[in-house]
Every structure is written in structure tokens, then in C-alpha cells.
Amino acid sequence: MWSNVIEFRQWWLKNRPLRPPFDQASFITDLAYSLCLYREGAFQVELYILKPNSTAPFHSHPGVDSTFIYLGGNLEFGLEDGTFPDLSEFQKPKDNGAHMLLGKSADAPDGMLHSVRTFNEGGAFLSFEHWKEKEPDSVVLNWIGDPDGETHSKILDQNLNDNISERIS
């Protein structure tokens, strides 16, 4: 088994198993559709597909170490200081037709503020996660910060209510 999220990421990228869980596999917010591609114990990898021209509010995922891998489209991850790096010079294909940024990573350790924004092409990335305090579901539920929009707000409210019900029962 893996001792941290980087080990898990290395293992998954080498083997690329696709085994979405039956429960809590997919989530939809105002900004993104997600699918958990693989979950084992306290580790999982989620695929995020983001619609064009959107920005997530800066947020964090308490108790979760995350590292992101760029897949495609035109997206930028916001940094802890609230800025976005300008990646426009990398918006071009490699010789094999893939995006120049394919495989590049960005890290968001436990509690670190971050964000993501997309341009005309939308964007897609993998989120590798180590859940240190609870069973994994999705980082769109384990979210501190303003929600993406109304849909996300409803999901967060429902999740909070579910957790309260579970604690009461």
C-alpha cells in the first residue's frame, strides 16, 4: 500500500487501473463533472472535466492531501496567494498531438487554498487524493470556501445534512 499521495500517484500512473466505485463515484457541480476512476482504502483518483470559461472560488479540502495532473484543454490552477500563473505560452500541442502540459503536476497539500479556472477550451485534470481523516467520497463535498454555484451549494448542504443525520443516528 502507499504511504502518501505521491506514491499513490506514481503507482496509478504506471498501471492506470479503471475501477470506479459503485458508491459515490460521480458528482456534478455548476463547473465540473467528476468521476472517481479508482478508490482503494484512503486513496483515490478523480477525473474532473470542467466547462469552458469558468473559475472556481479559492477553496481547500481539509484532511486531504491532493496532487493534480494536467490532462487537456486550457486551465490554470490558482496558487495559495490568490494568483493564477499565466500558462498561455504552453497552449500548444506536442509532436504526438497531446497538450504540451499533459502530465504536469500541481500540489495542494492538506488545507492549502487553491482554485482552477478554464478558458474557451474547457479543461480536464486528474486529482490524486489521500484522505487522512475520513472515508473518501469527493473533494467537491469536502470543501471549505464558497461553492461553485447553486448546484454545488445544494450538494454541500445535503452532505452536511446527511452527516448530521448520521451523527444523530
Add this chain to the structure above:
Amino acid sequence: MTKTVEQFKDWWIKSGRPIRPPFKNCIHTTDIAYSLCLYREGQYQVELYVCKPGTESPMHSHPNVESISMYLTGDLSFSDSQGKFADLSAYQCPAQDGSHMLLGKTADRNHGTPHALKTGLRGGSFLIFEHWLKDNPSSVTTHWEGEYVGPMHAKTVEAKHVV
């Protein structure tokens, strides 16, 4: 060398499911699903679709595209050319390893014939392996003959929103 969509599917799986989204036309969004092209080579590609819960597409076709859909998770089914959906409710349960019982199962090969998709309350996800017989591959979301699923889909097709 891959010659059929089945061979491409088998090759992609046997090769360790390579993930190499193309720079061009890899992400598409509609009112009911978002998709990512995971791998494209020549006239072949595999797209991953994540569909929202409780939706149904109109009957439609993808002319000159041969395809095989592979179930990943959630509650979804494909219709035949008459619009008839198979009842998969008996399979809506987890396998021993926590995945969906239908993970890896495939629908019949589609030869550009009409079909539809519907999801239950849990939404659904699938892979679609495609062999584009005439046009350059883009996405079956935009290479679509039939009524669109909604205004967002129409916008994606008309504007070729993702270029």
C-alpha cells in the same frame, strides 16, 4: 495494426489504458454529459462520458462512426435502434471489489445506427471506443444526427465551442 473498433478496444485495454488526450477537440460539454477524449490515434479514439442523473437523450446517430460502449459505473442504459432500453435493474449492485457489477461490460457494436441513452438517479459513466470511417475524429457529441439534448449541446455543436 488496428483495423476494427473491436481491435482498437482490445489494444487500448491490453496496452494498459494509455491516457493521451489530444490537444485538439478533447473536451465537450452538453446539458446532460461532459466528455473527455482519453486517447486518439489516426481514425480511432476512446472518449469517456460522465452523465448527469435522471436524463434521457433523444434518438440520434453518429454517421460513419463504428463504436463500442463500455460500462464504467452508475445507472445507465443504451437503447436499440427502435428506442427500446434493456432492463439492467438487476445489475445495479456492487461487485465484491466495490466496483459496479457492470464494470467492463460492453454494449453491442454500433454501426452509426440510431440509439439513445438514459440514466437513472445515480447518473452514469462509460467509455466509447470509436472508429471514424470518413471524417477526422472529433467527438460523437458534435458528430450528431438528430435532435440535440438541449441548448448547451446546440451551442457546442454550432460554435464548435471547443476547438
